[in-house]
Amino acid sequence: MTVSPALKRRLLLGGSVALLALLFLFVLLRTGPLAPVQVTVAEVKPGRFTPELFGIGTLEARHHWMLGPTAPGRLLTLQVDVGDRVRAGQLLAEMDPVDLDQRLQALDASIARASSVQAAAAAQQADARARRELALSNLRRQQELARQHFISAGALEARGQELASAEAALESARATAQAAAQDALRAKAERAALQQQRANARLIAPADAVVSAREAEPGSTVVAGQAVLRLIDPTSLWARVRLDQGRSAGLVPGLPARLLLRSRPHEPVPARVARVEWLSDSVTEERIAQLSLEQIPPGLSVGEMVEASIELPAIEDSLLLPAASLQRQGGATGVWRLQDGRLAFAPVQVGASSLDGQVQVLAGLKSGERVVVYSQKPLSADSRIQVVEQLIRPAGAARTGP
Incomplete structure (x- = not known):
């Protein structure tokens, strides 16, 4: 049976349309919005884990x-x-001492005058003591003569009055000597205070x-x-570093650290945690630690910015997970777990993290399970995925199947 040319054209046109539809559907499923999402995966593995803290700060002088x-x-x-x-x-x-030197000279003169007054008071006291002894001796002789009725009672009373006057003069001389000593003490104290003011200048x-x-x-x-x-004491330089409070568990003095200075970005400087401040910054939610340099390089400047990495105590036999795989879904932190080629969101509890991108898994995953690390776009439980080695492939690199 012969086919008419019109029928041939219709069949050829229908076949071309079907081929184009199949080609469009193939492109849509492979590279269009219905194409599988390319993801990279990692396996949860046990291992030795050394968490680290990262912070920035400045160089300061401990003694200034x-x-x-x-x-x-x-x-x-x-x-x-x-x-x-x-x-x-x-x-x-x-x-400028202004008049301090002149005031010191005046006080020196006052001290010298007080010393002279003390000497005069001592002489007066000695004279009064001698007069008292003489009056006492005269009184005793007059008392003996009065018992023998050689003198009158009035003469005896006169000798008693002389003794009383001598004792009063002695007390006056003692008071004068004491006042002179107090004046000298006051002048010396004033001079010491003024001398201290002069020294403070x-x-x-x-x-x-x-x-x-x-x-x-x-x-x-x-x-x-x-x-x-x-x-400043140039031998007492240390780094004042701010650290995230949420990751500062286990931060204690004595931990080893590394510092990268702005002036020496490729020369790590060994350091150690010297002190952890008791007061944290409640606004920035940071803790403050002081790191002492084990060896101070030459040419440092106070106020220079530093980057600090502090090694926390190592944790043995911990499940490790790339920190990039953590996602937030419905207010929970977890990962997209790969099971039989399909996705399932698994909430996890994580602990400390390290600066190389690893995080400690406390609960929610088992060793050997595979989780999504990176994806081309946000995932959901019904997303079609394609596992690749890396999302940005070098030219000519082949994809790996799921």
Whole structure:
């Protein structure tokens, strides 16, 4: 039976349409919105786990001083500049003493006068004591003569009056000597206080240090407590680091750490946790730790930014999971678990994490189970997936089947 040309054209057109439909359906299922979602998977494995903490901070000087006057005044001299190394006891600056030296001279004169008064009072006391002894001796002789009726009662009373006068003079001399001693003590105390004020006008280095800041210049007026110079101990540098409170469990002094300085990003500096602050930052939810450098490299600067990695105690035989596989579904934290080629969301309880992207699994998964790590787009329980080695493949790389 012969087929008419019109029928041939219709059959050819119908076949072409069917082929195009099949081709469109194939493209739709392989690369279109109905195509399977490419994912990468990882296996839950047991292993030795070393959690780490990461934080950023700044270099600070553990020992630093702010030198300034204890009384307002004018800065007279300043003998050091920023960067100078100073020795303990070295004179760094001096305030204008104004009239302190003259007042010290006046007090020296007062002390000398008090000493002279003390000497005069001692002489008066010795003279009064001698007069009392003489009056007492005369009274005894007159009493003996009165018993023998050689003198009258009036003469005896006169000798008694002389003794009383001598005792009063002695008490007066003692009081004068005591007053002179108190005046001398007061003058010496005033001089000691004034001498301390004079010493405070001299700014002395409290220890071997480096001048980090110069806050005033000679001739300027500073108030009490204002810093004129700032000193630091260059051998006491440490890092003040802020760490996430949620991951800081187990943070204690003595843990080893590594520091990366902004000036030396490729040279890790060994360090150790020296102190963990009791007060945390409630606004940023961070804990603060001080890390001491085991060896201070040359050329560091206070205030330089650092990145710190602190090694927490190792955990043996823990189930490990890539942290990137954790997802949030319905308010729960879990992973997409792969079972017989299908997806199922499994809530998990995780513990510490490490800086290489591993997290400790406490509950919810078993060893050997496979979970989705990365996916091209958000997943659901009915998503069709295709397991690949990596989502961005090099040119010419082949996909791996599920």
